[in-house]
Amino acid sequence: MSEDFDVIVIGAGSAARAAAHRAAGAHGARVAMIESTRWGGSCPNVACQPTKAYLVAAELAFDVKELSGWMGLDATLGPVDLARVREWKDSILSTQEQWVDRLEHAGYELVRGKAAFVGARTLRVGDRELASGRILVATGSRTAVPRIPGIEDVDWIDHVTALELDVVPETLLVVGGGPVGLEFAQIFARFGSRVTVVNTQARIAARNDADAAEELQRALEDEGIEFVLGGSVERFEDRRAFLPGGRELAFTHVLLAAGRTANTEALALDVAGVQTDRGFVVVDECQRTSADGIWSAGDCAIGPQFTPAATYQGDLAVDDMYGVAHAPRDYTFFPSAIFTEPELGAVGMTEEEAIAAGHDVDVVGQPITSVTRSYFTRTKRGLFKVVFDRASRRVLGVHLLCRGASDIVGSLAPALELGATVDDLARVHYVYPSYSEGVKETAELAVTSA
Numbered sequence: 001m002s003e004d005f006d007v008i009v010i011g012a013g014s015a016a017r018a019a020a021h022r023a024a025g026a027h028g029a030r031v032a033m034i035e036s037t038r039w040g041g042s043c044p045n046v047a048c049q050p051t052k053a054y055l056v057a058a059e060l061a062f063d064v065k066e067l068s069g070w071m072g073l074d075a076t077l078g079p080v081d082l083a084r085v086r087e088w089k090d091s092i093l094s095t096q097e098q099w100v101d102r103l104e105h106a107g108y109e110l111v112r113g114k115a116a117f118v119g120a121r122t123l124r125v126g127d128r129e130l131a132s133g134r135i136l137v138a139t140g141s142r143t144a145v146p147r148i149p150g151i152e153d154v155d156w157i158d159h160v161t162a163l164e165l166d167v168v169p170e171t172l173l174v175v176g177g178g179p180v181g182l183e184f185a186q187i188f189a190r191f192g193s194r195v196t197v198v199n200t201q202a203r204i205a206a207r208n209d210a211d212a213a214e215e216l217q218r219a220l221e222d223e224g225i226e227f228v229l230g231g232s233v234e235r236f237e238d239r240r241a242f243l244p245g246g247r248e249l250a251f252t253h254v255l256l257a258a259g260r261t262a263n264t265e266a267l268a269l270d271v272a273g274v275q276t277d278r279g280f281v282v283v284d285e286c287q288r289t290s291a292d293g294i295w296s297a298g299d300c301a302i303g304p305q306f307t308p309a310a311t312y313q314g315d316l317a318v319d320d321m322y323g324v325a326h327a328p329r330d331y332t333f334f335p336s337a338i339f340t341e342p343e344l345g346a347v348g349m350t351e352e353e354a355i356a357a358g359h360d361v362d363v364v365g366q367p368i369t370s371v372t373r374s375y376f377t378r379t380k381r382g383l384f385k386v387v388f389d390r391a392s393r394r395v396l397g398v399h400l401l402c403r404g405a406s407d408i409v410g411s412l413a414p415a416l417e418l419g420a421t422v423d424d425l426a427r428v429h430y431v432y433p434s435y436s437e438g439v440k441e442t443a444e445l446a447v448t449s450a
Helices: 014-027 042-046 046-069 081-090 097-104 180-191 212-224 308-322 351-356 372-378 405-417 422-427 437-446
Strands: 007-010 031-035 109-114 116-117 121-124 128-131 134-135 141-143 171-175 196-201 226-229 236-237 240-242 249-251 253-256 260-262 294-296 334-337 343-348 361-367 382-388 395-401
Touching: 014 031, 014 134, 014 308, 042 046, 046 081, 046 180, 097 109, 121 361, 134 308, 171 180, 180 196, 180 212, 180 334, 212 226, 212 343, 212 351, 212 382, 212 395, 294 308, 334 405, 343 405, 351 361, 351 382, 351 395, 361 437, 382 422, 382 437, 395 405, 395 422, 395 437, 422 437
Parallel strands: 007 031, 007 134, 031 109, 134 294, 171 196, 171 253, 196 226
Antiparallel strands: 116 121, 121 128, 141 260, 236 240, 240 249, 334 343, 343 395, 361 382, 382 395
């Protein structure tokens, strides 16, 4: 005998929690939440939040080492005690018991275990069967393991297990040059590891603006991080990695950060008629799947893999379940950041994307040293770049490499959504001395050159 619910969400991460909150709060739904691994999902437990905590600790270690003497401060830094850093990180996160209390207090029926479809609208979890005409698949993703000969003999780490180390790796090989790989490369380099990043693509941060990514690479290289680009590890053998060109690299640790795999294989989605592509759920603009009564959101669905996108998609899916109309989803001016130091912040199109979209593109940019704030930390690497349409002057994208870039691009997103021009950015007032001042000064270059 199945138990009936108004809405069932599979997962307990950002998309699932947003959906459950919307269903219960806005629509008065009786909600069942199914979770097999960790309540709260990855972001607050093992991804976004703890990783950024480590980045803050690494930045402090770097500043003490590199800037304190120059600033006239009597401060020294000994070897990083990673076990203590880990304890601090754990102390600022919610426990699983706290997550359970929070979710139960919200009124959801919490069901622990792995879910699998046994019918179009029915799920089995252990010895329970749950049924609903509104089901959201929000099971997230995990680290993809590349097919490299010998990797099965490597005790590799990823963004989850790296946060559980008690000793700083002596030599760290990072496989992947995207946000996760770059952030952990800098964390452990600043903690004292010798770090090499191998990336199959010809440049790091391939989804970001090329100029900003190139400048970020220079900044990381200044800290001693080595990059091997345009090729992959050919094989692993006896704690050595064989790289393109016949080079061998000895390592004590390998961190995988070269892609994600959707957590969908155990769901038996084919039983419900849900279409997937390489494991990721195919969805439309309202997060509907190919099966009536089933939606999907978050990292397991095809689309941008960001926490704010997941929460937006969860809300969107539930409103669609109840017939609430929305404008088609649009991620054109979705702000994002790589939380290295300096941060690589972006909102809107890259120069390459704008050209591909058919715009007559113009670009203005200047180095970080153009703003006074950079002098206080002896910052040499960074930039400000504005991409705009030559005829309409509308800003198509802003790309920043500086401290606090994530805050700046997040604040710029509404302006770009509303059609701000490069002249608007040049006219508006900014705080002095701040890094946001660099946006205004960069935009002014477009006015003086017009």
